[in-house]
Amino acid sequence: MSGSGTADGVSGPGFLAGQIERELIGAVGESNVSRDPADLQAQASDWSWVSKYLTYKDLTVPAADFAVRPETTEEVERIVQIASDYRIPVVPRGGGSGTQGGTFAPYGGIALDLGRMNRIIDIDEDSLVVTAEAGLEGPVLEEELNKKGLTLAHYPGSYHLGATLGGYVAARGSGVVSTKYGKAEDQVLQVEAVVPPGKTINTLRVPSHAAGPDLLQTLVGSEGTLGVITKLSMRLDPLPEARGFLSFSFPDIFAGIEAARLIMTNRLRPAVIRLYDEADSRKLQDWVGTPFTGTLMVIMCDGTQDLVDYETKAITTLAEKASGTSLGPDVGRTWWEGKYEPYAKGKLPAPPQMYGTFDTVARFSDLGRIYRAKKEAIETQFAAEGARYTAHFSHWFPWGGMIYDRFYVDNPPADPAEAIALHDRLWDVGVKASLDNGGALNEHHGVGLKLGRFMRPQYGHGFDLMRGIKDAWDPDGIMNPGKLGFGPPRGQRL
Structure with a gap:
C-alpha cells in the first residue's frame, strides 16, 4: 500500500492507512507506531552498498508505511493478524546490520522492529543453553554469560554493529570462531516464531530427533519470509581455559588452501583459521598491524592447555608440509586482539566507492x-x-x-x-x-x-519446492516479500 495515502488521512485511500494505524496503536501503544518518514527510512536502511549509496546520494531507501515496535510475542501475533487481515507486508528487523537489502520494503507495509524484545529469559547452566528474545544484541548477552564463565561463541563482524540473536539465525550467520563452534544454525536448539495469519509456533525442545521433518531448520535462514522469530534457545560453551596462536606465510593462496585442507581433513579443530591473499594481507597490515608477508594465515586454538598444546603442534607440522613458513604466535595474537578493527569507523568501505x-x-x-x-x-x-x-x-x-x-x-x-x-x-x-x-x-x-535473482539458478527445480513451502506457510505472500527470490505479495505487481 506504499504511496497510496492522502495528505489528510481522513478520506480516500488515506483513510485505510489511518484505520490500519489505529489498529496497530491498539496493539502496541501510540508511542510504538510511527509514520514519520525519518523513522521509516531508518527501519529500511541496512549495511548494503545500495542502502549506503542511496543515503550518500540523498535518495530514499524503499521503506514501509508504518514502523512498529512490539514488546511481546502476543503483540507480534496481533501485528501479523492485522497485516493478514489487510494483506499488507511485514518486514522484520533486528539490528539492521545485514548487507543484502533484507530490511528494504519495496512493497510498503509494516516495518516490525524487534529491538524492544531483548530480554534474557533463562540460562540453563546444567544443559549449557540460553533462552532469550530475538531482539537481544550479542554483546549484551555475552557480558552476562561471561559472568558465569560461559559464552555464546558467535562473534560476527557485525558484533558491534547491532547484530541480534534473531538476525544470527534468520540469515544463517557465522562468527569468527565458527570453524570450531559452528554457525548460528548449529548453535540454535529451538525457536518460537509467529507465522501468518498470526499464530505462534514452537519447534521441539531439542534439535536432534527422529520425529519427522525439522521445522527448526526450515525457519533457520528464512530471513523473515515464513514468519517472525521471537524467541530462541541457543547452545552455550564454557569460556576456554587457554588460547594458542600461530601464523604462517605461504608462497601463494593455493598453498594456504592446501594447509587448511590438511588441518580440517585430519579432523583438527582450531577455533580460527584466516587465510589472506596478498591484497587482503596488505589491508590487514594497514588496519590491524600484522606484518605484510604476501599470503598470510593466522590460527587460534582454544580449550584446555593440553588440547591447545596438542593442536598447535599438530597444525604446525601440517602447515609446514604445505610449504608454510612459521611467523610465530605474535602475529596471530595481534590479529585476534584487532579482529574488529576492519569494522571500525572509517575503515569499512563507503560510497562513493x-x-x-x-x-x-x-x-x-x-x-x-x-x-x-x-x-x-x-x-x-x-x-x-x-x-x-x-x-x-x-x-x-x-x-x-x-x-x-x-x-x-x-x-x-x-x-x-x-x-x-x-x-x-x-x-x-x-x-x-x-x-x-x-x-x-x-x-x-x-x-x-x-541476491534473490540467483536463487533459481542455484537450486534449479528445487527452488519450486521452496516456493511451495513459502506458499503453504504464507499464502498471501506478506512475510518480507521480495526476499529470497520469492517475489511480491500475492496479486501485487510492480
Missing part, C-alpha cells in the same frame, strides 16, 4: 578454482572500470571452506541508475563464476533482496 562482498562457500576441491575464476572475471571483464578483487578465507568445515571475497570500483559512474546497474553486473559476473565452479551462493550474509 563501489564494493560488494560475495562470501562463497565450496568443497576443498573447488576453492582454488573459484578464487582464480572470480578474480579473473572481475578484473578482466571490468578492467575499464578499474575493478579490483581481494579475498580471504574465513570459515572452514570438515569438507571445505568459504571465500570472503570483495570487488571494488573506486570511481563508479556519477549517475545513480548507471552506478547501480554496474553494481548489479559485477554481482552477476561474480556469482556466475562461483556457481559455474562448484560454489554456493554464500555462506553467512544471507540472500535478502539483492
